[in-house]
Amino acid sequence: MTQKTKYNFFIITILITLFVVFNGLIYTSNENENPIKLTEQGLHGQRLWQENNCWSCHQTYGLGGYLGPDLTNVYSAENKGPLYIKAFLNSGVKAMPKFNFSEAEKEALVTYLKFIDSTGYYPNYNAKFKPNGWVELEYKNEK
Amino acid sequence: MKNKAAIIFLITALSALLTGMLFGLFAALQYLIPEFLKELIPFHKMRPFHVTTVITWIVLCATGSIYFYLTQIEKLKLFSNKLMKLHLIVFLITGLGIYLSYIFGRMEGREYLAFTPILTIPILFGWLLFGINYFKTMLKQVKNWPVYYWMWGTGIVFMMIHLTEAHLWLFPYFREHVIKDLTVQWKSYGSFVGSWNMLVYGISIYVMARIKGNDAIGRGKLAFFFYFLGLTNLMFGWAHHTYILPTQPWIRYVAYGVSMTEWIILGYMIYDWKKNLSQTKKDSYPLAYRFLVTTDFWIFINLIIALLFSIPAINFFTHGTHITVAHSMGTTIGINTTILFASLLYIVSKISAFSKKQETLIKRGLWGFNITLFLFFSALLVAGAKRSHWMYAGNDTSFSNMQDSLFWVYMAFFVFGIALTTSISIIGLPILKKLINSLRV
Numbered sequence: 076m077t078q079k080t081k082y083n084f085f086i087i088t089i090l091i092t093l094f095v096v097f098n099g100l101i102y103t104s105n106e107n108e109n110p111i112k113l114t115e116q117g118l119h120g121q122r123l124w125q126e127n128n129c130w131s132c133h134q135t136y137g138l139g140g141y142l143g144p145d146l147t148n149v150y151s152a153e154n155k156g157p158l159y160i161k162a163f164l165n166s167g168v169k170a171m172p173k174f175n176f177s178e179a180e181k182e183a184l185v186t187y188l189k190f191i192d193s194t195g196y197y198p199n200y201n202a203k204f205k206p207n208g209w210v211e212l213e214y215k216n217e218k
Numbered sequence: 219m220k221n222k223a224a225i226i227f228l229i230t231a232l233s234a235l236l237t238g239m240l241f242g243l244f245a246a247l248q249y250l251i252p253e254f255l256k257e258l259i260p261f262h263k264m265r266p267f268h269v270t271t272v273i274t275w276i277v278l279c280a281t282g283s284i285y286f287y288l289t290q291i292e293k294l295k296l297f298s299n300k301l302m303k304l305h306l307i308v309f310l311i312t313g314l315g316i317y318l319s320y321i322f323g324r325m326e327g328r329e330y331l332a333f334t335p336i337l338t339i340p341i342l343f344g345w346l347l348f349g350i351n352y353f354k355t356m357l358k359q360v361k362n363w364p365v366y367y368w369m370w371g372t373g374i375v376f377m378m379i380h381l382t383e384a385h386l387w388l389f390p391y392f393r394e395h396v397i398k399d400l401t402v403q404w405k406s407y408g409s410f411v412g413s414w415n416m417l418v419y420g421i422s423i424y425v426m427a428r429i430k431g432n433d434a435i436g437r438g439k440l441a442f443f444f445y446f447l448g449l450t451n452l453m454f455g456w457a458h459h460t461y462i463l464p465t466q467p468w469i470r471y472v473a474y475g476v477s478m479t480e481w482i483i484l485g486y487m488i489y490d491w492k493k494n495l496s497q498t499k500k501d502s503y504p505l506a507y508r509f510l511v512t513t514d515f516w517i518f519i520n521l522i523i524a525l526l527f528s529i530p531a532i533n534f535f536t537h538g539t540h541i542t543v544a545h546s547m548g549t550t551i552g553i554n555t556t557i558l559f560a561s562l563l564y565i566v567s568k569i570s571a572f573s574k575k576q577e578t579l580i581k582r583g584l585w586g587f588n589i590t591l592f593l594f595f596s597a598l599l600v601a602g603a604k605r606s607h608w609m610y611a612g613n614d615t616s617f618s619n620m621q622d623s624l625f626w627v628y629m630a631f632f633v634f635g636i637a638l639t640t641s642i643s644i645i646g647l648p649i650l651k652k653l654i655n656s657l658r659v
Binding site: 077079080083086087090093094097101102104105111112113118121122125126127128129130131132134135136137138139140141142143144145169170172173190191194195196197198199200202204205208209210212214215 | 248249252253256257260261262263265266325326327328329332361362363368386390392393394395396397398400401402404405442446449450453454459460461462463464465466469472474529530531532533534537538539540543605609610617618
């Protein structure tokens with residue numbers, strides 16, 4: 076092994092060590108969620124969300140598709156909420172396909188969206204902008 | 219040709235590109251006429267088809283190019299030809315499995331990896347085979363690796379890490395905690411893009427070095443400095459996707475600190491290479507050279523956007539809008555695809571020369587590609603700006619009204635999409651024909 080190769084391996088080892096520590100911190104970091112974790116019903120809703128590719132058109136926290144609206148705070152938004160969500164699920168309006176969710180499935184999806192709503196705000200209208208380009212987000216548990 | 223597996227990788231990749239664009243057009247149609255064929259080809263089913271197929275283009279073209287360079291240009295003896303063939307068979311069968319999973323609605327996965335998660339096992343196995351073959355071949359036969367060999371090795375290893383990390387949601391510990399889950403999901407996607415960039419950028423440096431006729435570009439201290447900077451970005455520079463998530467602030471601080479410097483890396487290297495290239499060498503590989511110059515242009519455009527994105531105050535307004543899509547289209551089509559076309563044209567130049575007529579056609583296709591991609595990209599920027607305006611300054615109108623107001627922007631996006639597909643076909647079809655013919659020799 077040449078000196079240069081050893082030197083490259085040395086740098087890679089340092090980077091991988093930092094990467095492992097960084098991953099460990101990310102994987103174990105605390106969150107600002109309340110309640111702390113998804114219930115069985117919420118997990119069922121999450122499964123339905125994935126199996127029906129809801130993320131293809133909808134977003135949570137601006138992550139997902141752009142054909143439909145972001146649903147991060149649809150549960151608590153003015154004039155929206157659980158009944159509004161349920162009404163849309165099987166309606167088949169515009170580009171949204173007509174799903175045939177049972178009442179239990181609709182309830183599970185609502186529980187999932189309720190949980191997401193409890194984790195934070197998007198768009199984060201009360202975020203504070205700093206002169207250095209930083210943005211201080213408003214967290215849900217600050218209120 | 220003696221070893222056909224590398225060429226079959228490339229033929230499959232090009233076929234995926236041409237098919238993937240058609241899926242994209244069908245998906246885009248839903249923006250214009252939402253009710254049209256929505257039960258037959260709904261957006262939520264067409265999007266995974268489109269995304270998986272175009273990612274297949276990037277990954278398979280990079281893989282096939284690397285196999286070709288090692289065996290046909292560098293004349294290295296592969297550790298195992300059987301492993302390469304097995305790698306190809308595993309990927310082809312898994313690809314078929316993915317499409318079947320989509321056709322039958324088995325999409326239990328997530329964005330970008332929507333297929334049923336069990337199919338990740340053969341994909342990981344394929345990467346493992348590639349990794350074994352690559353490292354066993356290179357460690358035995360090559361001393362003092364130039365930077366592109368490091369980049370390919372890194373890309374292969376991190377592809378496996380990414381794929382594993384992207385499926386951590388299968389464990390309740392992750393999926394029960396939504397914010398952590400989203401953070402890890404998008405962290406792995408950042409690493410995914412970083413991994414294929416390692417493969418693709420390594421290819422661009424390799425092709426540049428071969429066109430130039432010496433390896434200095436891949437051996438200098440600067441090349442390695444940029445490689446390590448790229449690796450740092452791959453590991454830590456993903457979080458601009460998650461600035462808006464209510465994670466612990468330190469995660470967001472680290473992201474801001476690392477930010478996206480990858481574009482500077484490659485942009486500088488291509489600039490430096492072009493500056494020192496003699497006219498003779500440019501004339502020896504005119505088509506491959508033209509595509510790499512095009513890459514340079516798209517790096518410049520995307521560099522500006524990427525640097526703006528890395529500032530949280532700007533990211534705040536662009537996140538969740540089509541501006542993000544414009545950036546990803548600009549990078550995957552403008553940068554990755556032009557590099558991969560340069561690679562294919564370099565490979566074809568080693569197999570059989572194009573006729574003058576074909577060369578002229580490809581050059582015209584490249585002009586069409588640049589113009590239509592720029593217009594396509596601009597339409598997305600306009601759509602994103604309008605959506606951002608609606609989100610932060612016009613929220614008294616409904617989402618549906620906002621979408622309706624964007625009709626003509628989506629129409630432009632669709633029309634430019636058709637023109638872009640045509641341009642890419644003009645470039646891709648003669649290459650595909652040459653590659654298929656080479657199998658018969």
